[in-house]
């Protein structure tokens with residue numbers, strides 16, 4: 453029994469080591485990527501569920517390897533959150549998104565808002581508002597073209613402080629969306645106190661809409677959002693049936709592969725041009 457215990461300990465230690473090594477590799481890759489500008493911003497359209505026209509887009513970070521490969525954020529965002537590198541990545545993404553949208557505004561291709569994800573680390577930066585002000589000023593993008601997506605986890609860390617930060621952002625004309633709603637812990641009592649504009653239903657709930665239970669769940673979320681006068685965005689919509697159900701439930705905006713995957717800035721500009729023709 454003793455030797456088995458020792459083995460188990462060894463095994464555990466070994467897998468822990470592998471994890472630590474992997475983490476260190478990702479950390480180094482991110483550092484290298486930041487230095488060499490390997491981070492790029494992709495855009496996924498958000499469409500009006502009734503008219504099928506573009507209302508905005510979400511900026512999603514990508515790591516482009518020197519050979520042109522794409523590394524998904526799921527594999528590096530968690531490490532970047534841990535190491536704090538997400539702060540620098542977030543700044544790069546925000547600046548690039550503002551720059552791109554300013555270009556599309558000037559070309560008369562787009563007049564809506566770009567939604568940028570804000571990590572917990574970024575949200576709790578004491579100089580967050582100043583940093584955003586600087587970026588908006590440098591890129592000459594009016595603040596009302598910006599929306600920030602924040603998760604429940606982020607705002608529930610310290611709700612009173614979060615409300616204060618959110619009010620400061622709203623005072624600038626920036627819109628706020630609660631992202632991945634329903635996947636974390638959030639209290640309804642607080643939800644109504646957060647100065648939000650939009651509520652995004654996580655893909656997991658949309659995936660579940662093929663069951664009556666799942667549809668009821670989405671119905672409930674939409675009702676809560678509307679009672680709080682929030683616009684509802686459904687993410688991860690892939691099928692026409694999901695779209696039909698969401699339309700019946702009075703969800704306003706959809707984002708998902710049904711319309712488009714996230715696109716590079718060049719491809720997104722083409723998407724904008726096509727929209728204009730229609």
Ligand code: C2E
Pocket residue numbers: 496511512513524525526529538542545569570571631632655687688689690707708709710714
């Ligand atoms: P998220 O904020 O929930 O973003 C939506 C994710 O769902 C994106 O994954 C998007 O590509 C994916 N998605 C959208 N529609 C569909 C669909 O119809 N089918 C499927 N299978 N997937 C769909 P992505 O780009 O891989 O990003 C994953 C997560 O990484 C994001 O989830 C977000 O939490 C984080 N992330 C991405 N970019 C940034 C960023 O710039 N900053 C921060 N802090 N986090 C980011």
Ligand code: CA
Pocket residue numbers: 510569601631
């Ligand atoms: Ca998001």
Ligand code: CA
Pocket residue numbers: 631632652654687
């Ligand atoms: Ca989301």
Ligand code: CA
Pocket residue numbers: 632654655687
């Ligand atoms: Ca999600």
